[in-house]
Amino acid sequence: EKQPCMPTHPQKPLIVKTGVQFTTKVRLLVKLPEVDYQLKVKTTFDKDLPPGRVSRQFFILTNNTKVMDIEDYSNGCLSVEFRHLQLKEKKYINGTKGNEGLLSVTEELHSLSFEACFTVQGLTIDLETCSLPLVVISNVSQLPGGWASVMWYNLLTDEPRNMAFFGNPPRATWSQLSEVLSWQFSTFAGRGLNKEQLSMLGEKLLGQHASCSDYAVSWSKFCKENILGKPFSFWMWLDSILELIKKHLLPVWNENYIMGFVSKEMERTLLKDKEQGTFLLRFSESHLGGITFTWVENENGDMRLNSVEPYTKNRLSALPFADIIRDYKVISDRVVPENPLKFLYPNIPKDDAFGRLYNSQPSKVHPYIPSILIPISELRSNVSTSSPVSCQSPEPPMTPGEFDMLNKQLCFSMETKIRRKMAQWQ
Amino acid sequence: EKQPCMPTHPQKPLIVKTGVQFTTKVRLLVKLPEVDYQLKVKTTFDKDLPPGRVSRQFFILTNNTKVMDIEDYSNGCLSVEFRHLQLKEKKYINGTKGNEGLLSVTEELHSLSFEACFTVQGLTIDLETCSLPLVVISNVSQLPGGWASVMWYNLLTDEPRNMAFFGNPPRATWSQLSEVLSWQFSTFAGRGLNKEQLSMLGEKLLGQHASCSDYAVSWSKFCKENILGKPFSFWMWLDSILELIKKHLLPVWNENYIMGFVSKEMERTLLKDKEQGTFLLRFSESHLGGITFTWVENENGDMRLNSVEPYTKNRLSALPFADIIRDYKVISDRVVPENPLKFLYPNIPKDDAFGRLYNSQPSKVHPYIPSILIPISELRSNVSTSSPVSCQSPEPPMTPGEFDMLNKQLCFSMETKIRRKMAQWQ
DNA sequence: ACAGTTTCCCGTAAATGC
DNA sequence: TGCATTTACGGGAAACTG
Numbered sequence: 001e002k003q004p005c006m007p008t009h010p011q012k013p014l015i016v017k018t019g020v021q022f023t024t025k026v027r028l029l030v031k032l033p034e035v036d037y038q039l040k041v042k043t044t045f046d047k048d049l050p051p052g053r054v055s056r057q058f059f060i061l062t063n064n065t066k067v068m069d070i071e072d073y074s075n076g077c078l079s080v081e082f083r084h085l086q087l088k089e090k091k092y093i094n095g096t097k098g099n100e101g102l103l104s105v106t107e108e109l110h111s112l113s114f115e116a117c118f119t120v121q122g123l124t125i126d127l128e129t130c131s132l133p134l135v136v137i138s139n140v141s142q143l144p145g146g147w148a149s150v151m152w153y154n155l156l157t158d159e160p161r162n163m164a165f166f167g168n169p170p171r172a173t174w175s176q177l178s179e180v181l182s183w184q185f186s187t188f189a190g191r192g193l194n195k196e197q198l199s200m201l202g203e204k205l206l207g208q209h210a211s212c213s214d215y216a217v218s219w220s221k222f223c224k225e226n227i228l229g230k231p232f233s234f235w236m237w238l239d240s241i242l243e244l245i246k247k248h249l250l251p252v253w254n255e256n257y258i259m260g261f262v263s264k265e266m267e268r269t270l271l272k273d274k275e276q277g278t279f280l281l282r283f284s285e286s287h288l289g290g291i292t293f294t295w296v297e298n299e300n301g302d303m304r305l306n307s308v309e310p311y312t313k314n315r316l317s318a319l320p321f322a323d324i325i326r327d328y329k330v331i332s333d334r335v336v337p338e339n340p341l342k343f344l345y346p347n348i349p350k351d352d353a354f355g356r357l358y359n360s361q362p363s364k365v366h367p368y369i370p371s372i373l374i375p376i377s378e379l380r381s382n383v384s385t386s387s388p389v390s391c392q393s394p395e396p397p398m399t400p401g402e403f404d405m406l407n408k409q410l411c412f413s414m415e416t417k418i419r420r421k422m423a424q425w426q
Numbered sequence: 427e428k429q430p431c432m433p434t435h436p437q438k439p440l441i442v443k444t445g446v447q448f449t450t451k452v453r454l455l456v457k458l459p460e461v462d463y464q465l466k467v468k469t470t471f472d473k474d475l476p477p478g479r480v481s482r483q484f485f486i487l488t489n490n491t492k493v494m495d496i497e498d499y500s501n502g503c504l505s506v507e508f509r510h511l512q513l514k515e516k517k518y519i520n521g522t523k524g525n526e527g528l529l530s531v532t533e534e535l536h537s538l539s540f541e542a543c544f545t546v547q548g549l550t551i552d553l554e555t556c557s558l559p560l561v562v563i564s565n566v567s568q569l570p571g572g573w574a575s576v577m578w579y580n581l582l583t584d585e586p587r588n589m590a591f592f593g594n595p596p597r598a599t600w601s602q603l604s605e606v607l608s609w610q611f612s613t614f615a616g617r618g619l620n621k622e623q624l625s626m627l628g629e630k631l632l633g634q635h636a637s638c639s640d641y642a643v644s645w646s647k648f649c650k651e652n653i654l655g656k657p658f659s660f661w662m663w664l665d666s667i668l669e670l671i672k673k674h675l676l677p678v679w680n681e682n683y684i685m686g687f688v689s690k691e692m693e694r695t696l697l698k699d700k701e702q703g704t705f706l707l708r709f710s711e712s713h714l715g716g717i718t719f720t721w722v723e724n725e726n727g728d729m730r731l732n733s734v735e736p737y738t739k740n741r742l743s744a745l746p747f748a749d750i751i752r753d754y755k756v757i758s759d760r761v762v763p764e765n766p767l768k769f770l771y772p773n774i775p776k777d778d779a780f781g782r783l784y785n786s787q788p789s790k791v792h793p794y795i796p797s798i799l800i801p802i803s804e805l806r807s808n809v810s811t812s813s814p815v816s817c818q819s820p821e822p823p824m825t826p827g828e829f830d831m832l833n834k835q836l837c838f839s840m841e842t843k844i845r846r847k848m849a850q851w852q
Numbered sequence: 853a854c855a856g857t858t859t860c861c862c863g864t865a866a867a868t869g870c
Numbered sequence: 871t872g873c874a875t876t877t878a879c880g881g882g883a884a885a886c887t888g
Contacts, residue, residue, distance in 0.1 A: 017861090018876085019861090019877095020860085020861065020862095021860080021861095089876085104874080104875095105874080105875070137875095138875065138876050138877080139862095139863085139875080139876070139877085140861085140862055140863065141863075141864090141875095142875080292794065306795050307793065307794055307795065308794060308795050308797050309794040309795060309796050309797050310794065314743075314744070315744060315799065317740075317744075318740065318741060318743070318744030318745070318799065319744070319799065328797075330795075336762050337763070367733065368718065368733055368734060368735040368736065369732050369733065369734050369735060369756075369803045369805070370735050370803060370804075371734045371735050371754075371801050371802065371803045372801070372802060372803075373741065373744065373745065373799040373800065373801055373802075374799065374800055374801075374802050375797050375798070375799055375800075376797065376798060376799075376800050377795045377796060377797045377798075378796075378798075379795070443879090444858085445859095445879090446878080446879065446880095447878080447879095515858085530856075530857095531856080531857070531858095563857095564857065564858050564859080565857080565858065565859085565880095565881085566879085566880055566881065567857095567881080567882090568857080
């Protein structure tokens, strides 16, 4: 009967952080016969606790009762918006909390309930509804995990509230999952993932099953288990890249200049026959939130690929990425430093691609001599010969595989599906 | 009878930030005849409000009563330490707050009171004491202003609580003030200011009165009025330098490699006859928290001075200052870049001075080519001839003047005086 | 409109709990 | 002890408020 609207973290609905204000809205969808008194709505957190096991418990710190009002810009239905709500954890419930130890806090699902009661023609009517499952976090460091839960839940079930969802979470087919991943990039970074990029992600996540778009990925594989040999899971890695783009690479990403997700084999294949100075941009697979460039160098007729140590948010906040590309220099044995980056793959002259994105340095504070930071690599001749060519292209090999790209229509319908669901709560 | 001990911001006692925990301690200095019950102490914020005018009002959020205990490592006297105290502002006292509009929040003085009551041999005895004046802030951005107040108060009065002090604050002689300033640097940066540095500060603050160490500086001049032509006061400027040192320049400062405070004339005098490549380090006078180097260049037999655009905390957190000095390069018209910094004034070879402070780059993440940031200035030949030599040494001229350096003994006695006072509360 | 002041809250670091 | 989770709070920015 009523439609509640969810609290939102910046662009991330259904995640609430303790001690941070959130907003929620309920709408009464049925038209009531004239009610001559004001209709009060009360919101409660986790009203009906799941019977047995109880994990963390929270309560709403601030005032949780408000009167419904005729919605401004709408068909005159009643609605109420709770603002400045804030969650706090109940301490010392009864001894220890009975969490089964299997679920992490970001897999724990909660909900907001809304209740109202009114009398019409001697009839007392109780209204009640509640939100889609929420994830409660206490620090933004838990946001990626929480968001993974929200995505998985809404991707894989239509149940309005299955609080035990993560007790035995269903798998997602790669076709479903890749759609959501691309949607993440288009929503948060402004441009989705293309077929090739998704192909590399599929290989990374599925290995030998990558060719099968019906292959079902487990929740654990997606978000809980670490990538083999790395101290982070697939989603943590991907989300770190999303954050890097949002904060430091937005224009470059949106111009489609970042290939980003390329396997080692693919990189070599693409650059093999290219002119010296051809380069591409891709994300680090070994570290969280890093971007590097790989360029073609010609050494006595031998082609070889070099990659720079990845740039992370710290360095990028000192120096925008486009400027890094403009100014990057390699100096080998007291020769004049040279910028090895000439053509963005396949063959766009560097300045044609990045010219508009360069910063308008230098700064011109008069009596001073302007100074900029430039990134530089120093190659000693012994270093440059000590590593065999096969080691020059960094990071472990990825088995190439076929990958069924989702067509645009599917992609949109997915987007619509999630959007529709989210929209119910907005 | 009792000695309270003050809340502390990191190293800055007598300043309390709302919503942030602080600690305070009270000691009973007299030995009481055996008291067979526990002695409760209650602490109250601003217990006796000054009668008329009332400005902001605060209260202690957390539990404010505790039982005195025999102090662990001491002569067995009673003491109690309140931890996790937290201040919150009372809102909507009675309409508007009656602040006279003259004092800023960091000039508003407050205090903590401590009360206890006990009966001995039928006699009821009330004990009460209170703290030195406190400054309450709501954001760390107010810390410099608050600390200025604490310094000024404790420098210029021995009254234990004169809450109206800043209604008409006394002046400080330059001799008193310079001692405190030097003490600030030795306390927070590990090395005080020498005679020449204080001389430059004196000129900056006093102008033509700089030669007179008895000249009295007003509170307003020190902390409230902006420096002529600048959007900040003398103390805000100096404190920004202190912060810069604390966060980014500690080893360089403590090695005494930063001359720091040098007037334009003095700089020119010092460097005039020096060898090409001689440089000195000084703080920016035009911007908050900046450091630059000025070096000697020889151009067809003409000496000239160049200064680099000052480095501020943002750049220094991308690149440590010693590395900047090591790597700085000037490139003019496609010549091989050269580092113009050779000898730290007067004539210490650069690497002798800074060698130990260089970072141990590069980082060696194997498959990648390591990359570092280097600071670089590009000189176009037309630029380098367009500005007359007289403009090369930046920032407006400072009238040189004589300055009576405080001798070391005075310096210590000052330090002792403030320390003694602070110690009472610690 | 605006400046002084407070609130908000991310992101890092430290503390806490299990 | 180590890992998961929460708390603490500096710092930049937005919101507030006379």
